[in-house]
Amino acid sequence: MFNLLRGLAVTTLLFSLLLQARAADDCLHPTVTVNVVDNQGQSVAGLDARAFHATLNGQSAVISAVRSETVSRIVIVLDVTRSVTGERSWNLARQASEDIISSSQITTELGLVLYAPDFLKTLDFTHSPLEILESIKQMVDRPKRALMGKAQTALRDAIQQAVELFGTPKVGDTVYVVSDAGENAGQTGSAALEHLLLERRVRLFAFIFSMYAFPTSKMPGGFENVAGLTDPTGGDFAGSEGGMVATKPLQAEVSRLHDQIFHFYSVELSLPTASDKERKLNVEIVDDHGKKRKDLQTKYPKKILTCSAK
Numbered sequence: 221m222f223n224l225l226r227g228l229a230v231t232t233l234l235f236s237l238l239l240q241a242r243a244a245d246d247c248l249h250p251t252v253t254v255n256v257v258d259n260q261g262q263s264v265a266g267l268d269a270r271a272f273h274a275t276l277n278g279q280s281a282v283i284s285a286v287r288s289e290t291v292s293r294i295v296i297v298l299d300v301t302r303s304v305t306g307e308r309s310w311n312l313a314r315q316a317s318e319d320i321i322s323s324s325q326i327t328t329e330l331g332l333v334l335y336a337p338d339f340l341k342t343l344d345f346t347h348s349p350l351e352i353l354e355s356i357k358q359m360v361d362r363p364k365r366a367l368m369g370k371a372q373t374a375l376r377d378a379i380q381q382a383v384e385l386f387g388t389p390k391v392g393d394t395v396y397v398v399s400d401a402g403e404n405a406g407q408t409g410s411a412a413l414e415h416l417l418l419e420r421r422v423r424l425f426a427f428i429f430s431m432y433a434f435p436t437s438k439m440p441g442g443f444e445n446v447a448g449l450t451d452p453t454g455g456d457f458a459g460s461e462g463g464m465v466a467t468k469p470l471q472a473e474v475s476r477l478h479d480q481i482f483h484f485y486s487v488e489l490s491l492p493t494a495s496d497k498e499r500k501l502n503v504e505i506v507d508d509h510g511k512k513r514k515d516l517q518t519k520y521p522k523k524i525l526t527c528s529a530k
Contacts, residue, residue, distance in 0.1 A: 247494040247527035249284065253392055253423060253454050254485045254503050255519040261476045263483045264516060272487055273506045276499040276524060284490040291392045291482050293345065295331035295382040296320065296352070299375070299399035300340060300359050309400065309429055316398045316427045316474055317356050321349050323478050331385045334359065335378035344385050375399055375446065376408040379424070380416060389421040391486045394455070397426040401446045401459075410449065417453045418525055424450050425481055427474060428459030454521045456480055480519070487520075499524045 254272070256264045269286040298317050321330060329345040332352050343352060375397070382395045395417075417424055426446040447457045458473035487503065501524050505516045 248491050249488055250491070250524055250527070251391055251486050251488045252501065252503070252521050252524075253289070253421075254487050255454065255456075255480045255483075256485065256505055257480065257517050257519070259515060259517075261480075263479050265483065267485065267505065270508075271505050272485075273504050273510070273512075274487065274489060275502045276489075276491075278500075278502075282490040283487060285486075285488040287486045289392055289484055289486045290325065291328060291394055291484075292390055293329045293331070293386060293392070294320065294324065294394045294396055294481065295333060295385050297333045297335065297375075297378050297382050297395060297397045297399070298356065298359075299378075299397075300334050301336045301400075312429050312470075313398050314356060314359075318353060319474060320396055320478055320481070321353055323482065324349065325482075331382065332356070333378050333382045333385075335374065335381075337374075342381060342385070374407070375401065376410065376413050379446075379449075380408045380413060383416055383420050383422050386420060386422060391421075392484060393420070393422045394481055395422055395424050396481065397424065397428075397446055399426065399428060399446065401426070401428045414449055414452055415525075417449065418521055418523055421521070422453065423481075423521075424453045424455040425477055426450055426455070426457040426459070427477060428457055451519070452522045454519050456519055489524075494527050495524075496526050498526055 256267060258264055265288060267286070269283050272283050272286055274281040274283055296317050299313060324330060328349075330347070330349055330352050331345050332341070332343040332347075332355055334341040334355065341355060343355060379395055379397065386393050424446070428446055449455075450457045456477060458477045501520065501522055503518050503520045505513045505518060507513055
């Protein structure tokens with residue numbers, strides 16, 4: 221019995237030391253996702269580590285590895301509030317959601333958060349793409365008969381709910397919001413949500429079709445509710461205001477967005493020490509002479525958060 225207890229104690233100690241070692245490695249070798257796009261917004265493939273240049277608080281940072289990646293986990297946050305129940309808006313929302321699912325690889329894990337005045341449904345990664353699709357299709361008739369109450373929207377709360385589905389971070393984790401970007405009933409603030417996304421290393425992408433072209437007292441913020449959170453996390457957004465969208469440009473914008481979601485680089489930094497302060501990250505693409513390329517743009521998380529390697 222004593223030997224058994226001693227063995228369990230040793231195992232627990234070794235596991236604790238392993239976790240500490242992993243934490244230290246994450247602090248000294250953080251990995252960030254970077255999208256590289258051309259002037260048309262299309263992803264650029266085939267770059268190696270020599271093409272990347274990174275700085276932290278203006279000081280050059282060592283890049284130890286660059287890898288081409290494809291997304292492995294996506295949580296779709298689909299707005300099914302009353303403001304989205306118009307036929308044109310709902311068709312846009314459903315199509316954008318179904319397109320990202322049909323574009324996914326067989327190995328991509330998908331989750332879903334359907335939200336209205338209260339969260340209607342949350343599906344985690346144990347559900348198949350067919351189950352996700354079926355849950356969305358079941359909403360075709362539901363908005364008109366079930367969502368005719370108060371036009372309350374808690375978009376940021378829904379995004380927070382989506383982030384919680386990921387658990388342990390994986391490179392490229394993505395929340396994809398399909399919404400009109402209205403917000404008037406949430407408890408989660410923008411600053412807190414941005415910090416959570418950065419902390420969990422989750423990129424935020426959004427397809428926005430705003431019924432509120434101009435902010436009002438009832439539905440403040442509009443685009444800024446989501447668009448303002450995409451860039452700091454290394455994501456992007458596309459969409460329209462007031463539902464005034466031509467079909468072809470809209471399809472091109474959605475395709476551009478999906479391309480960025482699925483294709484990106486993981487860039488591993490090598491830092492001399494951990495830091496107890498946030499650091500501003502800058503990543504750019506350079507030519508053979510080390511000069512910034514003006515024909516390519518980068519999208520990446522704008523901060524490296526505090527981290528302790530103890």
